[in-house]
Amino acid sequence: MMTVPLKIRAIAPRAAALAAAAVIIIFLVWPVSSDRIQGTVSLRILSREGTVLRQFCTPGEGAYAQWVDLKEYPPYLVRAVLAAEDRRFYYHPGIDPVAICRATLQNIRSRRIVSGGSTITQQLARIAWRDALPANKFLRKMCELALALKLELSTSKDRILEYYLNRVSLKYNQAGFPAAAKRIFNRDIRFLTREEHTALAILIRQNAVTEEKFDARFLMLWKKLTAGTPRDLPSLRQAVFAPPPFRAQRDDSTTLHFESWIRAANPGLDGDVRTCIYENCNEKIHRIVNSELLFLERYDAENAAVIVLDLSGKEKLPLIAMVGSRNFNGSIDGQVNGCLAVRQAGSALKPLLYALAMDEKGYLPNTIIYDRELGYPADQEETYLPKNYDLSYWGPLTIREALGASRNVPAVSMIRAVGVPVFYNLLVRAGFDHMTSGPDHYGHGLALGTGGASLMQMARVYAAIAQGGILKPVVVGKDRRGCPITVGSSGRLMTEKTAHYITNILSDREIRRRSSPGSRSFLDFPFDVAVKTGTSKDYRDAWTLGFTTRHIVGVWVGNFSGRPMKRISGAWGSGRIFHQVMRLLTGKERPHFTKPDGYVDIKLCRMSGLRARTECPSYREIFAPGDLPTRSCPVKHGTFHTYNPDDIPTVVSPAQGEAFVIDPLISRERQAVPLKISYRGDYSLKAKRYYYRIDNGTKKQVTSDLEEPVLLQRGRHEIVLYEGSTAIDTVVFSVE
Numbered sequence: 001m002m003t004v005p006l007k008i009r010a011i012a013p014r015a016a017a018l019a020a021a022a023v024i025i026i027f028l029v030w031p032v033s034s035d036r037i038q039g040t041v042s043l044r045i046l047s048r049e050g051t052v053l054r055q056f057c058t059p060g061e062g063a064y065a066q067w068v069d070l071k072e073y074p075p076y077l078v079r080a081v082l083a084a085e086d087r088r089f090y091y092h093p094g095i096d097p098v099a100i101c102r103a104t105l106q107n108i109r110s111r112r113i114v115s116g117g118s119t120i121t122q123q124l125a126r127i128a129w130r131d132a133l134p135a136n137k138f139l140r141k142m143c144e145l146a147l148a149l150k151l152e153l154s155t156s157k158d159r160i161l162e163y164y165l166n167r168v169s170l171k172y173n174q175a176g177f178p179a180a181a182k183r184i185f186n187r188d189i190r191f192l193t194r195e196e197h198t199a200l201a202i203l204i205r206q207n208a209v210t211e212e213k214f215d216a217r218f219l220m221l222w223k224k225l226t227a228g229t230p231r232d233l234p235s236l237r238q239a240v241f242a243p244p245p246f247r248a249q250r251d252d253s254t255t256l257h258f259e260s261w262i263r264a265a266n267p268g269l270d271g272d273v274r275t276c277i278y279e280n281c282n283e284k285i286h287r288i289v290n291s292e293l294l295f296l297e298r299y300d301a302e303n304a305a306v307i308v309l310d311l312s313g314k315e316k317l318p319l320i321a322m323v324g325s326r327n328f329n330g331s332i333d334g335q336v337n338g339c340l341a342v343r344q345a346g347s348a349l350k351p352l353l354y355a356l357a358m359d360e361k362g363y364l365p366n367t368i369i370y371d372r373e374l375g376y377p378a379d380q381e382e383t384y385l386p387k388n389y390d391l392s393y394w395g396p397l398t399i400r401e402a403l404g405a406s407r408n409v410p411a412v413s414m415i416r417a418v419g420v421p422v423f424y425n426l427l428v429r430a431g432f433d434h435m436t437s438g439p440d441h442y443g444h445g446l447a448l449g450t451g452g453a454s455l456m457q458m459a460r461v462y463a464a465i466a467q468g469g470i471l472k473p474v475v476v477g478k479d480r481r482g483c484p485i486t487v488g489s490s491g492r493l494m495t496e497k498t499a500h501y502i503t504n505i506l507s508d509r510e511i512r513r514r515s516s517p518g519s520r521s522f523l524d525f526p527f528d529v530a531v532k533t534g535t536s537k538d539y540r541d542a543w544t545l546g547f548t549t550r551h552i553v554g555v556w557v558g559n560f561s562g563r564p565m566k567r568i569s570g571a572w573g574s575g576r577i578f579h580q581v582m583r584l585l586t587g588k589e590r591p592h593f594t595k596p597d598g599y600v601d602i603k604l605c606r607m608s609g610l611r612a613r614t615e616c617p618s619y620r621e622i623f624a625p626g627d628l629p630t631r632s633c634p635v636k637h638g639t640f641h642t643y644n645p646d647d648i649p650t651v652v653s654p655a656q657g658e659a660f661v662i663d664p665l666i667s668r669e670r671q672a673v674p675l676k677i678s679y680r681g682d683y684s685l686k687a688k689r690y691y692y693r694i695d696n697g698t699k700k701q702v703t704s705d706l707e708e709p710v711l712l713q714r715g716r717h718e719i720v721l722y723e724g725s726t727a728i729d730t731v732v733f734s735v736e
Contacts, residue, residue: 036128038166040058041058041176042057042065044272045263049279064173068166068177068189070159073190081120084204085204089161096119099118121160122145122147122148124148126144168204169204194225215233215237257337261322265487272480284584296557299566299567301565302326303334306339306455306553307455308321308551309459309551311552313472317475319476324337333560341455345451346534347533350532357414358498358502359494361418366604370409373409374413387409399505401606412444415444415446421439427451460488464494466499469496504593509523522578523546528592530548532545540558541556548586553578555581556574599622603618604620604629605617608635648721649677649690649702651677653675673710675708675709678705679702718731
């Protein structure tokens with residue numbers, strides 16, 4: 001049997017003592033997490049005016065808490081707390097031996113625990129580590145003593161006292177004196193009387209004290225602090241035991257959607273959040289929404305949403321109003337935030353599409369595009385035939401007129417020109433992160449808003465147009481550390497020149513009036529407003545978005561259930577709300593868009609987009625330096641054909657890439673391919689001659705619109721259009 005040497009046995013106790021001492025030293029000097037000591041405070045959302053919109057309880061403790069620095073605490077309250085809880089606080093190392101001995105004697109005499117002798121530091125340790133302390137009372141007390149010593153070594157006395165004053169549990173589920181003062185006396189702690197401070201101090205140990213014990217403890221502590229007589233003790237008792245009902249939010253609040261969104265989007269947020277929301281403005285907009293919906297209800301419109309951004313920020317867009325629905329508490333649908341819900345955007349996305357075409361293809365506001373019947377393959381069995389809202393075609397138009405009058409067919413031609421994937425990628429860069437399917441899923445309908453959008457996303461896009469093409473984040477407010485709370489990132493969506501062009505088009509009153517002649521326009525203002533509307537399929541969504549030099553306003557009207565409305569368009573439905581909101585924001589001001597330096601406006605022919613002659617139907621167009629057209633209009637107006645002489649035939653059917661499947665149960669003669677060529681050309685002797693040929697067949701001249709059936713065999717086929725002997729377009733399709 002081996003024996004342990006005497007020298008080792010002599011060293012072992014010393015080594016164990018040194019190891020224990022090292023562990024204790026490491027424990028005591030190891031830094032304490034400030035988050036654990038400080039804890040969390042209640043999230044309070046404040047308006048721009050400084051009023052409390054809503055208060056949330058702390059996530060961990062489930063209490064209401066606020067934070068006030070020690071230097072802002074009334075000196076009398078600090079004296080009262082020290083007198084009631086720990087009068088030797090500034091002299092002991094976290095443990096008060098005198099208090100422990102006194103408590104022990106009192107407990108022995110009473111034969112039960114009537115006093116604990118805990119210092120303020122021990123109480124703070126109990127609060128900060130409540131989730132880690134053992135359940136056994138004796139072990140719990142030992143841990144409190146050790147943690148109190150640790151706190152004293154790592155934290156100053158003033159900081160310990162500050163943490164304690166802001167975290168100690170008080171009556172009515174309030175943590176800390178600032179929150180308790182608001183809950184019980186409905187005033188800031190800095191504006192309470194000495195009697196009220198004394199009352200709060202005695203509630204630390206006895207949250208559920210009876211009125212008799214409250215009076216006795218109050219008078220005992222009062223005598224320690226002052227020689228005078230307390231004033232109106234019954235009123236004080238009434239305030240402590242029967243305070244007014246507590247409401248974390250107002251029942252009639254119009255900012256509940258905003259508050260709920262901030263809380264959900266920032267789960268770790270606490271303390272006072274000073275937002276950019278103007279409560280008074282939000283209430284007025286909410287009244288406008290409800291007033292107009294009373295009229296629109298007869299047309300099956302149940303809800304509306306409004307968002308307002310401030311354009312005065314240099315790097316960010318302050319959110320100054322958000323109305324998510326007509327009544328947050330009215331129904332289940334009412335709690336849907338219409339400013340964040342994704343809906344079909346209709347024509348409201350067209351400005352972004354035309355801006356892309358200007359940047360990618362070099363188009364200008366006077367570029368001629370065609371509004372005529374066109375077909376595009378949707379899949380192997382169907383052809384997509386876009387229609388205008390009035391089911392008519394206007395022929396050749398300038399981009400200004402096509403966008404300002406919101407023609408659908410030219411917009412689909414435009415997305416075909418730039419490419420669906422290119423426009424899709426631009427939308428993703430613009431923050432449309434809900435589009436999880438690829439561009440092929442949405443197809444050409446992406447030009448008409450089938451990819452969906454939220455009012456928040458749309459407002460940011462229009463803000464980019466208003467501010468030189470730069471997409472900016474929306475700033476909601478600042479957290480308690482002064483850091484901004486933002487939504488979205490920044491980046492350039494379009495060139496500054498293109499942004500000016502789009503703004504000028506959207507602010508053109510005459511073009512807007514042409515889209516709905518003879519009807520009252522809610523989009524007319526005695527000042528400059530750039531505005532665009534959108535209406536989704538079957539009148540399920542009505543949009544109006546626009547801006548002045550100071551504000552972005554977005555309005556949506558519809559039903560959260562998706563139920564169609566009765567012919568409520570963006571111009572008429574959401575437009576009426578937009579009009580009132582814009583008037584409210586503008587007041588007596590008359591904002592005006594200024595022409596950038598170096599830009600000039602000239603008279604152009606509406607039919608050709610070139611410099612107008614005397615007899616031309618004209619309009620005025622603005623151009624950046626270097627974009628001015630040099631040619632004059634060659635069209636002879638007043639003749640049979642007044643369209644642009646460069647008009648060319650277009651193959652409407654078959655569509656590019658379309659496949660026709662032969663049904664073996666139907667006779668071959670009844671399954672001809674429909675050939676359709678649209679052409680309203682110039683019939684004069686000097687006009688250009690156009691032809692078409694199918695595969696290697698005979699070239700035939702195109703003199704007018706053509707529509708005829710063509711029998712073709714299975715396989716690949718092509719239709720080639722010619723200008724004279726030069727091929728100008730080829731359409732490839734197949735018969736299977």
